[in-house]
Amino acid sequence: MNEEQAIEYAKEKLNYFKEDALLTCKEIGDGNLNYVFRIIDEKDGDSIILKQAGPVARISDEFKVSPDRNRIESDILKIQYDFVPDYTPKTYQYDPVMNCFAMEDLSDYEIMRNALIKHEIFPEFADHITTFMAKMILLTSDVVMDHKEKKDLVKSFINPELCEISEDLVYTEPFYNCDRNEVFPATRPFIEKEFWADKDLRLETAKLKFEFMTNAQSLIHGDLHTGSVFIKQGATKVIDPEFAFYGPAGYDVGNVVANLIFAYANGQAVITDEAKRTEFTSYILTTIKDVIDLFKQKFSQLWQDTDKDLVATYDGFYDYYVNNILKDTSAVAGLELSRRIIGLAKVADITSIKEEKARQKAEENCLTIAKQFILQRGQFLTGADFVNVVKKVF
Numbered sequence: 034m035n036e037e038q039a040i041e042y043a044k045e046k047l048n049y050f051k052e053d054a055l056l057t058c059k060e061i062g063d064g065n066l067n068y069v070f071r072i073i074d075e076k077d078g079d080s081i082i083l084k085q086a087g088p089v090a091r092i093s094d095e096f097k098v099s100p101d102r103n104r105i106e107s108d109i110l111k112i113q114y115d116f117v118p119d120y121t122p123k124t125y126q127y128d129p130v131m132n133c134f135a136m137e138d139l140s141d142y143e144i145m146r147n148a149l150i151k152h153e154i155f156p157e158f159a160d161h162i163t164t165f166m167a168k169m170i171l172l173t174s175d176v177v178m179d180h181k182e183k184k185d186l187v188k189s190f191i192n193p194e195l196c197e198i199s200e201d202l203v204y205t206e207p208f209y210n211c212d213r214n215e216v217f218p219a220t221r222p223f224i225e226k227e228f229w230a231d232k233d234l235r236l237e238t239a240k241l242k243f244e245f246m247t248n249a250q251s252l253i254h255g256d257l258h259t260g261s262v263f264i265k266q267g268a269t270k271v272i273d274p275e276f277a278f279y280g281p282a283g284y285d286v287g288n289v290v291a292n293l294i295f296a297y298a299n300g301q302a303v304i305t306d307e308a309k310r311t312e313f314t315s316y317i318l319t320t321i322k323d324v325i326d327l328f329k330q331k332f333s334q335l336w337q338d339t340d341k342d343l344v345a346t347y348d349g350f351y352d353y354y355v356n357n358i359l360k361d362t363s364a365v366a367g368l369e370l371s372r373r374i375i376g377l378a379k380v381a382d383i384t385s386i387k388e389e390k391a392r393q394k395a396e397e398n399c400l401t402i403a404k405q406f407i408l409q410r411g412q413f414l415t416g417a418d419f420v421n422v423v424k425k426v427f
């Protein structure tokens with residue numbers, strides 16, 4: 034759709050605006066894949082968002098991606114709205130012919146990555162995102178769900194094309210000299226030596242890739258970076274779950290941790306005022322610590338409060354299960370740190386660092402942390418364990 038067609042669509046198909054509404058529309062998408070229309074009734078200011086998936090990516094016709102991702106996104110948003118309504122946009126109608134759905138307009142929020150690049154601080158983010166993740170991860174798993182119902186959910190969230198994007202961009206391409214990688218020239222020697230020539234690292238990423246493809250543990254968001262978080266003081270909404278599928282439960286937690294580390298690297302590199310730099314970077318470290326520790330606390334409480342499969346009550350099973358999630362958290366944090374620096378899809382926290390030496394240092398520090406998170410996964414079990422690596426390397 035173009036903007037005029039989106040207005041026509043809203044008039045004819047959406048039971049949302051008043052009969053006499055005076056509609057205007059702007060396409061506001063800034064992602065790689067989809068079109069996002071903001072439609073406003075100029076009479077009363079009421080507004081709605083229409084997100085449409087085309088058969089090819091908006092950045093390039095070469096990327097063919099099934100528009101079925103729009104069904105996946107609108108379906109998981111409904112599940113998320115059931116489990117964690119405070120942190121999920123409300124959705125309205127899904128249209129399988131036009132591959133679009135309508136949702137609540139969150140224009141009074143800001144994309145978290147953009148806010149973090151301005152070094153804004155959101156003290157409640159860790160609390161919000163850990164409630165979101167603990168509930169989604171446990172309540173969609175075999176630990177608490179009826180196993181046959183869970184298998185139906187697995188089936189409806191088979192997401193082959195978007196999973197393939199992650200398999201390639203996250204698990205494969207960053208770890209060899211792939212044509213599609215986009216390496217910052219100053220960092221290239223470090224990457225050649227520490228990544229592409231490291232056979233042990235490659236072996237571990239191969240193991241992780243097969244776990245990603247085969248471990249249908251929880252219904253995960255699949256793309257939970259700070260560009261998929263809408264935020265303002267006191268409120269958080271998680272958007273853009275089109276990569277959702279049944280995968281390793283630690284995947285989303287790892288993505289959150291890695292993207293906080295990018296914000297930390299940015300703060301260290303570009304804030305010149307020392308007091309301000311300390312304030313922002315300390316806030317990020319506290320948030321990383323809280324993301325792990327609050328996640329564990331809430332996951333444990335929910336585990337105790339919820340009816341479970343009999344075998345999940347055996348002595349020692351809880352510790353086994355949660356430590357496994359933390360192992361994946363650390364591995365995925367390492368993979369995300371690697372792929373955003375070496376691979377095709379970059380993050381502005383790093384690319385906006387103008388000074389060449391400062392960017393190189395930020396990148397090498399992130400990659401040094403990444404290797405430890407991947408190779409020593411299983412050794413980071415508390416918030417302090419994660420934070421200590423960051424403090425030691427920077």
Ligand code: ADP
Pocket residue numbers: 061062063064065066067068069082084122136137138139140144260261272273275
């Ligand atoms: P993509 O899948 O293409 O990345 P996103 O869902 O991330 O699309 O949306 C792209 C952009 O559109 C967001 O960064 C945000 O600026 C805007 N946007 C998306 N959803 C909403 C919403 N519910 N309210 C307001 N703006 C939105």
Ligand code: MG
Pocket residue numbers: 063144
């Ligand atoms: Mg935006």
Ligand code: MG
Pocket residue numbers: 064065260261273
């Ligand atoms: Mg997006």
Ligand code: MG
Pocket residue numbers: 064066273275
């Ligand atoms: Mg998206």
